[in-house]
Amino acid sequence: MQIMALLLVLALLTVIGFQLGRSRATASVGGRTVELHSVPSYHGFYVALWAGLPALLLFALWTASEGWMVMQMVLAGLPGRLTHVDGQALSLLRADILNLAHGVNTGRVPDPAVAAAAEQYVRLRSLGDWSLLVIGSCLAMGGLLFARGRITPDLRARNRVERTVNVALVVCSLVAILTTIGIVLSLLFEAMRFFAAVSPIDFLFGTHWSPQMAMRADQVGSSGSFGAIPLFAGTLLITAIAMAVAVPVGLMSAIFMSEYANPTLRTWLKPILEVLAGIPTVVYGFFAALTMAPFVRGLGQAVGLDVSSESALAAGIVMGVMIIPFVSSLSDDVINAVPQSLRDGSYGLGATKSETIRLVVLPAALPGIVAAVMLAVSRAIGETMIVTMAAGLTANLTANPLEAVTTVTTQIATLLVGDQEFDSPKTLSAFGLGLVLFLVTLTLNMVALRVVQKYREKYD
Amino acid sequence: MSVTATKSRYQSAEFADRLRRRYAAERRFRLAGMAAVGIASLMLVVLLGSIVGKGYTAFWQTQIRLEVTFDKAQVEEGNTMPLLRQALYAVVPEVTDRAGRRSLNELLSSGAPYQLEAMVKANPALVGTKQTVWVLADDEVDQFMKGFIRRDVPESERRLNDIKIGALDKLAAAGAVKSAFNTTLFTAGDSREPEQAGIWGAIVGSFLTLTVTMLLSVPIGVAAAVYLEEFAPKNRWTDLIEVNINNLAAVPSIIFGLLGLAVFLGFFGMPRSAPLVGGLVMALMTLPVIIIASRVALKAVPPSIREAALGVGASPLQTVAHHVLPLAMPGILTGTIIGMARALGETAPLLMIGMVAFIVDIPHGLTDSATALPVQIYMWADSPERAFTERTSAAILVLLAFLILMNGLAVFLRKKFERRW
Numbered sequence: 001m002q003i004m005a006l007l008l009v010l011a012l013l014t015v016i017g018f019q020l021g022r023s024r025a026t027a028s029v030g031g032r033t034v035e036l037h038s039v040p041s042y043h044g045f046y047v048a049l050w051a052g053l054p055a056l057l058l059f060a061l062w063t064a065s066e067g068w069m070v071m072q073m074v075l076a077g078l079p080g081r082l083t084h085v086d087g088q089a090l091s092l093l094r095a096d097i098l099n100l101a102h103g104v105n106t107g108r109v110p111d112p113a114v115a116a117a118a119e120q121y122v123r124l125r126s127l128g129d130w131s132l133l134v135i136g137s138c139l140a141m142g143g144l145l146f147a148r149g150r151i152t153p154d155l156r157a158r159n160r161v162e163r164t165v166n167v168a169l170v171v172c173s174l175v176a177i178l179t180t181i182g183i184v185l186s187l188l189f190e191a192m193r194f195f196a197a198v199s200p201i202d203f204l205f206g207t208h209w210s211p212q213m214a215m216r217a218d219q220v221g222s223s224g225s226f227g228a229i230p231l232f233a234g235t236l237l238i239t240a241i242a243m244a245v246a247v248p249v250g251l252m253s254a255i256f257m258s259e260y261a262n263p264t265l266r267t268w269l270k271p272i273l274e275v276l277a278g279i280p281t282v283v284y285g286f287f288a289a290l291t292m293a294p295f296v297r298g299l300g301q302a303v304g305l306d307v308s309s310e311s312a313l314a315a316g317i318v319m320g321v322m323i324i325p326f327v328s329s330l331s332d333d334v335i336n337a338v339p340q341s342l343r344d345g346s347y348g349l350g351a352t353k354s355e356t357i358r359l360v361v362l363p364a365a366l367p368g369i370v371a372a373v374m375l376a377v378s379r380a381i382g383e384t385m386i387v388t389m390a391a392g393l394t395a396n397l398t399a400n401p402l403e404a405v406t407t408v409t410t411q412i413a414t415l416l417v418g419d420q421e422f423d424s425p426k427t428l429s430a431f432g433l434g435l436v437l438f439l440v441t442l443t444l445n446m447v448a449l450r451v452v453q454k455y456r457e458k459y460d
Numbered sequence: 461m462s463v464t465a466t467k468s469r470y471q472s473a474e475f476a477d478r479l480r481r482r483y484a485a486e487r488r489f490r491l492a493g494m495a496a497v498g499i500a501s502l503m504l505v506v507l508l509g510s511i512v513g514k515g516y517t518a519f520w521q522t523q524i525r526l527e528v529t530f531d532k533a534q535v536e537e538g539n540t541m542p543l544l545r546q547a548l549y550a551v552v553p554e555v556t557d558r559a560g561r562r563s564l565n566e567l568l569s570s571g572a573p574y575q576l577e578a579m580v581k582a583n584p585a586l587v588g589t590k591q592t593v594w595v596l597a598d599d600e601v602d603q604f605m606k607g608f609i610r611r612d613v614p615e616s617e618r619r620l621n622d623i624k625i626g627a628l629d630k631l632a633a634a635g636a637v638k639s640a641f642n643t644t645l646f647t648a649g650d651s652r653e654p655e656q657a658g659i660w661g662a663i664v665g666s667f668l669t670l671t672v673t674m675l676l677s678v679p680i681g682v683a684a685a686v687y688l689e690e691f692a693p694k695n696r697w698t699d700l701i702e703v704n705i706n707n708l709a710a711v712p713s714i715i716f717g718l719l720g721l722a723v724f725l726g727f728f729g730m731p732r733s734a735p736l737v738g739g740l741v742m743a744l745m746t747l748p749v750i751i752i753a754s755r756v757a758l759k760a761v762p763p764s765i766r767e768a769a770l771g772v773g774a775s776p777l778q779t780v781a782h783h784v785l786p787l788a789m790p791g792i793l794t795g796t797i798i799g800m801a802r803a804l805g806e807t808a809p810l811l812m813i814g815m816v817a818f819i820v821d822i823p824h825g826l827t828d829s830a831t832a833l834p835v836q837i838y839m840w841a842d843s844p845e846r847a848f849t850e851r852t853s854a855a856i857l858v859l860l861a862f863l864i865l866m867n868g869l870a871v872f873l874r875k876k877f878e879r880r881w
Contacts, residue, residue: 162777172683186722249496256493280805282834291510321503354489382712384808434718445710
């Protein structure tokens, strides 16, 4: 509520600031705007920036830190018997206070001290929000008046505004870097906690995966086991099946479309592949689980094979279909990039069209096609929804495509869905798997990019 | 003479044979190409066909007509189910035993009393009168009326017993069973009962999530693209940013979910299942798509435009803001819409940040618990009831309709504003 009000006030003050700045600049030279260093609207932007920016920065800092600060103040007021405990109990206490403060019914009768703390938390938060509104508005007002006071005909408003905008642009382009850093750090940090409990050797080379942790200490297999080899094997199996579908079909489609199809046919075929590429993965997953899997199973039974209802084959085929447009559009680009002179040379020697394609165009396009296949593999490895919906959950070390296997992404999704405590090896193992997944796909992408860069435009 | 020798070589049986084989190989290759395109098209047809075939029935829902007496005492108690049951027993007076009546009870949706309560709330004068009302039938009745539960299988293997079928036949003969447009599907939130479940909550959740995504990723993405394309010096640092963006575009979406879980939920303590967090994660995911599309659009603006603007004294920023950016806008917009369409269909990262919970209420704000349309599809696909399979397919059709709309808009914009310099 107060936040909305503050943002509204800021928006209003910025607009007012712009108008004031512009009119004051014009007034300062009596309407002869040629005498100004910058165009009047730059003076407007200058005042608007002073009104909006400091308050916005304060707002960002405040909202990022308010919850934590208030919680510290509340915890400091609690009796020692509640706060002098280990980290886990303390985080539980924090969660309790937050739940009470947000009115979540936990089903337990709260400790009176905790209930009081929750009340204090709510009070302090609302106090904080109100003071943010007041301080923020004052800051914006102050900035506006300050900047307005500085307007003179000689003010280099344009340079100042442009410098600020430039900084903003640089900051925006850094978001991508920050995202990567965020991914790497969060994966690394959580994976380290996982590897503190499970040795990386066991994780990477163990052949038994059953992440269920025991409820009681004396239960059989209480430690859970985190050997990820069956997961890697399952991922590779499904990826291999997908590639067996996607690479021939995608590549041949690309060849047909770029070398054989006439323009009318192409205008019909291109959208078909684009639609295939635009269908959400959850739809493919639904199709794999409810149409393809029973179909494959029925087909297997018809010839006397025992096919699991969550066979790797069904998931793999559907994933292959999903990747067809990816392979075909990348290959299409590469094939079109092969210069026409090579084809003409080949035709001139009397080669047929297919001979030209097989012996001249494809070898020339090979690096690009290899890169396309690598990108497709990276996509298949990282694909989540199809395998979560259509592949199995039990880790099964097998190369038989008719059996159910599980994959890295399926495990990540199932381990982290639902409310779970954040520090058991079971949930943390998902971050270990995520780290492996990230590194593998990153390597594939990097290598693919290198291949493309190294061999591009060799013939020009 | 060599001329005759050559002539004979090209006319020899060997040569003709070789030529025939080469032409056969050519035909085979061409056929393989056609087969590949055929397979891709066939898969698309099968995929869409199976979903339409499974889902189109979900747009209709069976309703049962009953003559209900709005008894004052029971309406005031909020206990209207017995009223409905009495009305139903009156239609089938021959069923009197407890087991039989229990079967009859199961013909009506457990949500039917809410319909009566809503009627009374809208018109209090109804109390004490007898009214004809159409109430929701149970999902199994609905499936039976749609022909998915066959009556010729033995009773023990059928989901509907003979008593229910007998009562339904009697109701149908009296014209008291109809199939009406399934408005619940478009107005309700999630529910455990298929006949009361709808996708409105998920659509609102998706809308809120996409709003956050768009508000964050479009300004940041366009600004980053403008910097990299127009202002950035060519050095190691900008190379790094560039490689980084290309790599981010290829990072699996589930990794973004892990990032959201660890950073936004774990580190910043934002609420679980909130569209705000979903939107943040999606924004990070869509950012590379928007940056890449915007850069292509900016690159397509010819340098002469920039030179002309600079020549008449515009500053570099003015050149970009007044001339280059407006000309690149259609391309940027197209890329943005395509990025948003992808975000709309994305599921995996939302699973990680808890938008997969069972949520009945329609979300009202960015921090309310919510789910999204693809996640709703994922959850319904897991439900065993036949009626949910049907509704899953219907939800997919709605999702595809949104995607077609967005992509169609992108194509339209591209066609309308495309400029060849």
